[in-house]
Amino acid sequence: MNPVQYGEACQALVDTFNALECDLKDHNYWGDDAINAIRAEIKDHYIAEQNRRCCYCGREYPTKNKAVWDGEHIIAKSAAPQFMFEPRNLAASCKDCNIAKGEVEVRTNPKRKTFPDQSNHYKIVHPHFDNYHDHIRWYGDVVKPLSAKGAELVNMCKLWRFGVTKAGAEVAPPNTLVDGWIGVMMDPQADALSKEIAIEAYKAYVKTQPQKAAG
Template identity: 80%
Template structure:
């Protein structure tokens, strides 16, 4: 993925922040109105660069409306404010993935001072340094991690949520058998065929309950 290249005005804002002493680099500066043009430039670049697909779930969100997208700090800005405007630490994510990931630590060595600029420096699939398809595979709405990094990303961003939603998990199961089906659907390590069978089984359960006369 090609990192964002700031325009002259935005670069000046970024340079001013980067010139601050470490103790003065506050991650809350991201919400300062002076950063609005920088945030817009970041979102516009990565939405286009990622073909309107979230950097974590790889789902397409067919809109350029910046309100739909989050400017994602791969290393959370609260954990390392010094990397807040580093282009290779930025991407566009859907809001659900951003919320699920939260402020989780994704560096192998959080004490490293310089920017981690290689794949092996991260415990999850990195949008700039990894090939997504080497680590994550989708079977419709069922996800299968292909590597430890893929497994970490599935768990951290709750990528199993698509399969669970497809199965209608919002209907509360009243028995252990259905609990077991949901457990398979939520297990990022489950075999894709087993997961698909569980999804179909749960669909049948939901349909049966929908057809059952009310008590």
């Protein structure tokens, strides 16, 4: 992902902040009206750069309406205000992921003084330093972590919420046979015959279910 490049006026404000002594860098400055233009540049850039998909859940939010998006600090600005305007510490996230993640520490070494600029410096999948699909796989609304970093992101941002919500709304009563078939289909260690049996059983089950009327 390409980092944001600030316009001349915004870069001047960023440079002024970055020139402050460390103990004078206040993360509350993020909410100051003086940097409205910076926040707008950040959102506009990353919404477009991410193809209107949240950097954490990967869901598409097909709108440029900035109220739908949060300018996300991968390392929380309260934990490291010195990185508040660092382009590689910024992205666009949906509000649910932003709220779920909160200010949890994502660095493997929080005592590091310089900006962590490599994948192994982070516990979670980083939108600038990692390939999302190497760590997270979606089966519709069901998420499967493919690595320790993926598992950390799933838990931190509660990415299982999509599957849980859909299951609660659409799957009642639960069917343990169906759960078992789906488990076999998703099991990378299951043999081909077991998967074929599970798939055919699931197809037969689906045909017995009432269909929703269109519209």
